[in-house]
Amino acid sequence: MRYAETGFQLEVDLSRGNIERVETDPRLTELHLGGLGTNARILWERMPPENDPLSPESVLIFSAGLLGGTPATGANRTIVSAVSPQTRLMAYSMMGGFFAPELKYAGYDKIVFRGRAPELVYLLIHNDRIEIRDARHLAGKGAIETAESIKSELKDPNLQVAAIGLAGENRVYFASIEHARSSASRGGLGAVMGSKNLKAIAVRGTRDLPVARPAEFMELCREVLRYIQWRRDNPVKGVPAILAGIGSPQEMAIHDEEWHTTNFAWGNARHRRKDFWTRENEERWRRSQEQAIERLISCYNCPLKCGAIVRFPALGISKYMMKCYSKLTYVMGAMVDDLDFGFRIAGRAQEYGVDAYTTPQVMAFAMELLEAGILTPADVEGMPENHEEKFFWLLDRIARREGIGEVLADGVYWAARRIGRGAEAFDHNTIKKHEQIPIKLGMLNPIYFIMYATGEKINITQIEGQMPQMPFETREEREEFVRDWIQVPHERFKEYFLNWEPRGERAFPHYPPPEVTCELVEWQEMMHYLDDALGICAGLSSFPIKPPYHIHNLPPLVSAATGIDYDEETLWRAANRNRTLVRAVNNRLGLRRRDEKPPEDHWKKRFPELEARLLETYYRYKGWNAEGVPTRETLERLELGDVAEELIRRKVLREEAPAAVEA
Amino acid sequence: MKAETPKKKKVVKTIRIDVDKCNGCRACEMACSTFHARPRYASNNPARSRVRVLFDPLRDLYVPVYAGDYAPAECCGRDRYTIEGKQYDECGFCRASCPSRDLFKEPDSKLPLKCDMCQDDPQLQEPMCVQWCITDALTYEEREEEVEEEPAPAQELEVGLEALADRFGMDQLLEAVTRMSAAKKP
Numbered sequence: 001m002r003y004a005e006t007g008f009q010l011e012v013d014l015s016r017g018n019i020e021r022v023e024t025d026p027r028l029t030e031l032h033l034g035g036l037g038t039n040a041r042i043l044w045e046r047m048p049p050e051n052d053p054l055s056p057e058s059v060l061i062f063s064a065g066l067l068g069g070t071p072a073t074g075a076n077r078t079i080v081s082a083v084s085p086q087t088r089l090m091a092y093s094m095m096g097g098f099f100a101p102e103l104k105y106a107g108y109d110k111i112v113f114r115g116r117a118p119e120l121v122y123l124l125i126h127n128d129r130i131e132i133r134d135a136r137h138l139a140g141k142g143a144i145e146t147a148e149s150i151k152s153e154l155k156d157p158n159l160q161v162a163a164i165g166l167a168g169e170n171r172v173y174f175a176s177i178e179h180a181r182s183s184a185s186r187g188g189l190g191a192v193m194g195s196k197n198l199k200a201i202a203v204r205g206t207r208d209l210p211v212a213r214p215a216e217f218m219e220l221c222r223e224v225l226r227y228i229q230w231r232r233d234n235p236v237k238g239v240p241a242i243l244a245g246i247g248s249p250q251e252m253a254i255h256d257e258e259w260h261t262t263n264f265a266w267g268n269a270r271h272r273r274k275d276f277w278t279r280e281n282e283e284r285w286r287r288s289q290e291q292a293i294e295r296l297i298s299c300y301n302c303p304l305k306c307g308a309i310v311r312f313p314a315l316g317i318s319k320y321m322m323k324c325y326s327k328l329t330y331v332m333g334a335m336v337d338d339l340d341f342g343f344r345i346a347g348r349a350q351e352y353g354v355d356a357y358t359t360p361q362v363m364a365f366a367m368e369l370l371e372a373g374i375l376t377p378a379d380v381e382g383m384p385e386n387h388e389e390k391f392f393w394l395l396d397r398i399a400r401r402e403g404i405g406e407v408l409a410d411g412v413y414w415a416a417r418r419i420g421r422g423a424e425a426f427d428h429n430t431i432k433k434h435e436q437i438p439i440k441l442g443m444l445n446p447i448y449f450i451m452y453a454t455g456e457k458i459n460i461t462q463i464e465g466q467m468p469q470m471p472f473e474t475r476e477e478r479e480e481f482v483r484d485w486i487q488v489p490h491e492r493f494k495e496y497f498l499n500w501e502p503r504g505e506r507a508f509p510h511y512p513p514p515e516v517t518c519e520l521v522e523w524q525e526m527m528h529y530l531d532d533a534l535g536i537c538a539g540l541s542s543f544p545i546k547p548p549y550h551i552h553n554l555p556p557l558v559s560a561a562t563g564i565d566y567d568e569e570t571l572w573r574a575a576n577r578n579r580t581l582v583r584a585v586n587n588r589l590g591l592r593r594r595d596e597k598p599p600e601d602h603w604k605k606r607f608p609e610l611e612a613r614l615l616e617t618y619y620r621y622k623g624w625n626a627e628g629v630p631t632r633e634t635l636e637r638l639e640l641g642d643v644a645e646e647l648i649r650r651k652v653l654r655e656e657a658p659a660a661v662e663a
Numbered sequence: 664m665k666a667e668t669p670k671k672k673k674v675v676k677t678i679r680i681d682v683d684k685c686n687g688c689r690a691c692e693m694a695c696s697t698f699h700a701r702p703r704y705a706s707n708n709p710a711r712s713r714v715r716v717l718f719d720p721l722r723d724l725y726v727p728v729y730a731g732d733y734a735p736a737e738c739c740g741r742d743r744y745t746i747e748g749k750q751y752d753e754c755g756f757c758r759a760s761c762p763s764r765d766l767f768k769e770p771d772s773k774l775p776l777k778c779d780m781c782q783d784d785p786q787l788q789e790p791m792c793v794q795w796c797i798t799d800a801l802t803y804e805e806r807e808e809e810v811e812e813e814p815a816p817a818q819e820l821e822v823g824l825e826a827l828a829d830r831f832g833m834d835q836l837l838e839a840v841t842r843m844s845a846a847k848k849p
Binding site: 181225228 | 688689694710719797
């Protein structure tokens, strides 16, 4: 008997129209938990680097996490994995909503797609009934429109649908997969889905999902819920309002955007506007937001209201669901001071199904090329005069891959190289070919340096968490902060924070020292890897400060749910195993030390020697060699011996490789 | 002096449903189904829940509805309500487990489900769905009322049998019971 997971996955070959229900190996659950971990295992086994990400040979996986669909609050994430057409590395993206629990109730932990359907199709799952259905009538339809059409044609409002829009069909390298108020946006998974001629997946399940030790598990879940309630009413002191709560940043509930608008860069990650948040702008933005937002909404089994229903009848926008930061990305990318613009354009972008981080930056990049004369008016023939309308026009071109949109649809990195004529210099905010959050700061932050450089998600918002981003001014404030900091893995982490000062010797860039920085990075990383394997929302765990889930309560929760006994050490090890396996997947796809660079202008004050030492210390700490590849010993210690063999066979790793870099 | 009709004190249990506060997370469905699982909390399955959130985000409809009595036939008419500009199907407020829809039925047997306010032993302070709704869309209150004695309500077994009789006919049901009891005899 399997608990918390169903023990089955669906294997769908879209070329042949073949569907199989396959029992999975419980040993893999023990080693990798589920979700991202077991996805990485499948990619390792079935996605050699010879396979093009957009070819029929590529693999696309939709997975629930190990705790997905159980009573654990917020265990609702769907982890979507494939090789990204943009980065050519593993696309590491997830979405909330209702899809993963429904898949579990239907009796499956994962759906693994391969092949390419001869015509556009969608997959329907209703418990044992599984059909590949014609979707030609849905071609070109918006992602939300598609979900609504499928629900109404099958007369089942309880179906949970994940769909792509036009951008995915056209294989835009930053196309998203949209579901309810959520989306798997990063890395172009929508393009992979489009390349398989798969428009949507609709799932409905009515089966029981058992847990191993019910009474014990429920009591642990209840404690988590109680903490959420307490934490909701007791925001963290000493940090900006937007960081004080739990959940995603509460941008649908809070109109105070001083922190984002004055700290993040506008345009093509270019301009800091420290004086933006005037009383007048604040008042205007408050009005826009109140007018646009109809109701705050949640994902499955979670009381936090990180999303919203947006309606804007005055502007002729049909309703859609929004979350988090997409409210600001278009506004700031387009340098438009009016928040209404953000609500208007995000609605259209969501129907097309594009990533709300990358898309505005690609458009801002195009605007800079126009100003610089690298793109000429002939390249953008037909572009309207009105500033705001220009962005709608560019968005349309990108989603349709028309004209200049054909090039821009590959994202900043590839577009810059295709355009040439100096366009590469305007690609100043990507890491590993992927657009980063638009933020440009002063002093090098060693913790963020390592996370930016080495994070396998390749975008910082999904790596950070736990530690406040800035030191607190006084020792008293720090002491107050650590008093109820139960989440730290060890008491010494409190000392690290207490000793961290805004100025002087114990300040950035030399504090925290490299070894301590590695410990802090690993803590943040491991929490993310746990969430992504368990299917818990980062907003309740790895992302905010003082979250409800942490390394002390997760082991008993996972053990009671699954019947597999973990303690802190073995659970941490499983997370580390997953982190190492994802690294190996990427190493085999070509990732090396040369790629691990935050953008040149990310910080004004850079310290090349210190940075090299940080990177080397981290590699050594993780048991990787000087190229950032896990050593044979490390892989064997984590029971990934077969991975070592393959890396050696492919000459990614040398047989007699020197151990990690010597100090 | 006039003789008084016999009266007894009855506790009226009310779940107050504030649809404006509902965030559509369906924790109530999870909590209900896991509480009523046997053994308790052994599994969860919203399809077995005795409370369902009928919701349609794009039309801003969020209505938690509780399973009420079993109805053997569907209604003749299905009316539509417009409330503050939003259209609601009458069924959207209806508690019945009836043939017109897939709601409030055990997914395997199709036997009707009914909310029992988690009346269990030991008594919960509040029904599970209310405990797990920390957005306060569901709140609980009790008050005492004096009511006339009434006949004992039909028991679970009878409600189930009645539903089976409606579905398969009394003859078939009796035949099946006879066959099963014969098969069980040593």
